Amino acid sequence: MARRSVSQLGENESVNEVFVASSKQLRPNRQGNLYLQMQLSDKTGIVNAMMWNANDSIYKRFEDGDFVRIQGTSQFYNGSMQVIVTQIEKVDPNAVDQSDFMQLSPQQVEQLLKELAAQLRGIRNIHLRNLAECFLIDESLISRFRVVPAGIKNHHAYEGGLLEHVVNLIQIAKAIVPFYPQVDEDLLVMGVLFHDLGKVDELSTDKGLAYSDEGQLIGHLVSGVSIVDRLIVEAEKLSGEPFPQELALRIKHMVVSHHGRLEYGSPKVPMTAEALALHYLDSLDAHMHGFDKLLADDANSDSNWTSYSPQFGRKLYKGSGS
CATH class of the missing domain: 1.10.3210 (Hypothetical protein af1432)
Known part of the structure; x- marks a missing residue:
């Protein structure tokens, strides 16, 4: 079965795939409960990810740069795709096709x-x-x-x-x-x-x-x-x-x-x-x-316009495709 890449993630879809994890942080929310924030990537792009109700044990399961298998759900948030993670496990690099990354x-x-x-x-x-x-x-x-x-x-x-x-x-x-x-x-x-x-x-x-x-x-x-x-x-x-x-x-x-x-x-x-x-x-x-x-990665597939881009300070016109 072909892998699901970052660029193929759609809104409110189940995710069960291997990515490279980076920029992980264990942070408290307003109530003091810990959550894990990180970035997931492959050769097609980078997506932000959050895991609620995390702890130090989960944080130490992997290091930045490791391959990890993610289970969770994708969602559109503040103009960008993100993944809400429910399970995360480190993956042996020898079991991964490096060309995907x-x-x-x-x-x-x-x-x-x-x-x-x-x-x-x-x-x-x-x-x-x-x-x-x-x-x-x-x-x-x-x-x-x-x-x-x-x-x-x-x-x-x-x-x-x-x-x-x-x-x-x-x-x-x-x-x-x-x-x-x-x-x-x-x-x-x-x-x-x-x-x-x-x-x-x-x-x-x-x-x-x-x-x-x-x-x-x-x-x-x-x-x-x-x-x-x-x-x-x-x-x-x-x-x-x-x-x-x-x-x-x-x-x-x-x-x-x-x-x-x-x-x-x-x-x-x-x-x-x-x-x-x-x-x-x-x-x-x-x-x-x-x-x-930005045009290639934009998750706003039903619109002629991208979502707002902080890099450009504007939306970009994709065209009608006709």
Whole structure:
């Protein structure tokens, strides 16, 4: 019997399926009774889940990142689907088809890495190409980069998501550069590579998708600049000469300004042509990916409109389908 995925959950349906559990919390309600709150996921999406009348024993049955079999009922609540859980048990990973929980297959990840390497080794500026090579030969960095998501919820929120986001952005960047001759293509490509690289330290996939302690305390912009600084040192060793200071400043400026606005977490706003282009291209790719996912996951199947999206601050029009 085919499994029921997150995206196939309908309102007021019985649920008896295996998911990945994450973000579990044991919390008291207003009367002081404990309930278990968590997220359940597979390759099609994430759904919030609640288990009333829980206790510490139930909480300790599984850890974040474990496969669990859920029994319960789905319901539509505050514009989103959720699952009210009545039974939960940990499942042996060997009894699970891992492909049901992977947005990108290992083969797809390898192909994306090959595409990324080809793009980076095609950089014309020798200093930037050396810097890119130092990234590509850093096995520890690549091993984390290939699995980390681009985010926890809003876009590319799955293992390999950051890699896919970066490869997409490089292709988009190269497509628009001919229309803006003031933009340095090689520099923009390096900005795309490094803009979210700090997420290898900010985010963790060990126990589901979650923020690490470094992510909570420092964030990926600061971590990203640290990685750039470290790779510049390696590039200087590789070339035997100093890395141009202005190039280093321009790269790090793109990292710290790519959110575009101070209130969005950037300590600086874009002040170079490449930084401005990176901000808008990054925003475009993230929002279009989030748009498509919202349309695909929307539980409001009887309407031409999605439910209200906190990410977009509006409902989205799905069309009549005619």
